[in-house]
Amino acid sequence: MQNYVAMDKELFISAPGKVILHGEHAVVHGKMALAVGLNLRTFIQVKPHRDSTVLINLPNIGTKLTWDVSELQPLLTRFQGDPGHEPVSPSSEQLDLLKTCAGFPEGSKDTERLAALAFLYLYLSICGRDIKGLNIVVWSQLPPGAGLGSSAAYSVCLAAALLTVSGRISCPVHEGTEDGRWTETELKLINSWAFQGEKVIHGNPSGVDNAVATLGGALQYQAGQITPMKRVPLLQILLTNTRVPRSTKILVSGVKDKLLKYPGIIEPVLSSIHAISQECQHILEASTSGLSMDQYSVLEELIDINQHHLNVIGVGHPSLDRLCQVTVLHGLHSKLTGAGGGGCAITLLRPDVDRSVVEAAKQQLTDCGYQCWETSIGAPGVSLHPSLSLPQDIIRAFRNV
Template sequence: MDEGVLISAPGKVILHGEHAVVHGKVALAVGLNLRTFIKVLHTRDNAVLLNLPSIGSKLTWNVGQLQPLLPSFKGGHEPVSPRSEQLDLLRKFAGFSEGSQDTESQAVLAFLYLYLSICGQWTETELKLINSWAFQGEKVIHGNPSGVDNAVATLGGALQFQAGQITPMKRVPMLQILLTNTRVPRSTKILVAGVKDKLLKYPSIIEPVLSSIHAISQECQRILEASSAALSIDQFKVLEELIDINQHHLNVIGVGHPSLDKLCQVTASHGLHSKLTGAGGGGCAITLLRPDVDHSVVEAVKQQLVDCGYQCWETSIGAPGVTLHSSLSLPEDIINAFSNV
């Protein structure tokens, strides 16, 4: 094998606008500096190897096995949505049961769909093309995705999302946060349906709450784009107030959870401000870290959250998008992780 290429893309969190965005309001999605890395290598044994160490999956196919599948995936140079018959063909080929939704099967199906669809067609590396193909992979996994995840992973930074339109923000300061996983599973579909039911039942109550969340997103965007230098402490305090207000609104529309309440209590006891990110009902939350917060405070918060049974990462938002790396630009732990792949 040669040394190949190493590429990464950021994760994503919603800063403001969860659930309200489903009803035409503004949401802000930001790149998260917890990155997914992929190493692409040429092989000499006429094989396609897929190694996904984070989910314990390692598969190999001979190119000859994949060749008969190619005619079903040639659709021209532009990205195309996966058809149900194509996904059924891939499930049968990979030995997955019909309707399988586990992480490994979804990841493998997305890889095979993109590999077979792109194979022999990639003539440019423009971000638009990467984003378009990534969106098709999202469709394999989620069926009818919004396009936010793949757009943030491709473009990085921060994006405004409203009514299907995605617009990069003009300025994106790198803000330090804690990302905390409560480890409480939830169904996005059920939570979205619950908000819709509340809106239909109490339109004069819930619509103003969604409009307020919309206004929070707009005010947050105004602050982030307003300054050409680092944000002031006063601006950070406004961002903290917006976080608190939005978290209360999200509880009002029914997507809170006791695990998230506990998380907010823990961080508030140390003078920090948190809100859920994404669907709610458990899942993850973000905590804004002002630059004047002592690191010992951050460490104490992290330990207390871990003691609650949560997972906690200190990271940043506003991260760059898809990136081609040289070995010189990578931290040693990342180099070591790929040294034996």
């Protein structure tokens, strides 16, 4: 292990997005949900700045922000300056101070403004009296606002990078192309600080998204309790964004109204969704040497049943119906992920599916006007990458910034 403070080189860190495999909406009513790491990732590059400038470049949202360390130092008295302190929630006074410091004009995009506030809060709170010049670039494979945990991946990358830069966690550098991972204690600290970044952005987050981005794999979430699952296999999927906007708040409210109106009908549906999550968890954790084709068949059935349930409770959408119709014609099985009402869906890809089938499905989904990625779930959590281990498209993305 090396400490970044003694190094004059760049850091590359990434964190995964997330999807809900099963349990969306039911989790609001005390049932279990399974959240899994999505191997579309957010990457951060951090380099020491030779002068006292702090620069953060967010090319995905077209934002580049710069401060001089001397501008930020007077703010430190309002933030905890002891580098050993534990994470605490941002106060309204601190956020008001940061808004003034960021200086965004009226009409600025929320995404841009909140990303800057989360960075400033974590930078000042984590680095404390040791704030220094940094050049930071954040580039993401995750579309913002699609319910895929893009803000959590951003917060986790920032927390891991700033904790490393400040020397509060180790720098797990390896030779060659082997990615580095932090200890369990260090990951807990990363997750705790990332949760504060999520509070800046979302106000009252559940903590699931940042936990998935930190730990990867799969997590069980029920009644506020987050429990990592064991031995989760990587599953290949198609992730499809219908591009149909939706309001999570309105959809959640609609399910609640249905439950109040028809408790004898909707409660058993939510309980069945809970049982689907349990059965899926059992299959994934029982897999010690990869899933059998019979187990894949069960996973496909669970996906189909859950999608029907989600339609019953009122969170489906014609765009999602069309998506499921397209994929079933190719022998594939899909369900919405997240709030529904449009948004995204996942399609399970068995290892024995023919490439021509996958390509044909992707093309037809694209022809529908949807955005489609071939990726995996159960992805590893926050990781430090030697530059040699980065995919070529990521290297090109940073070079083009």
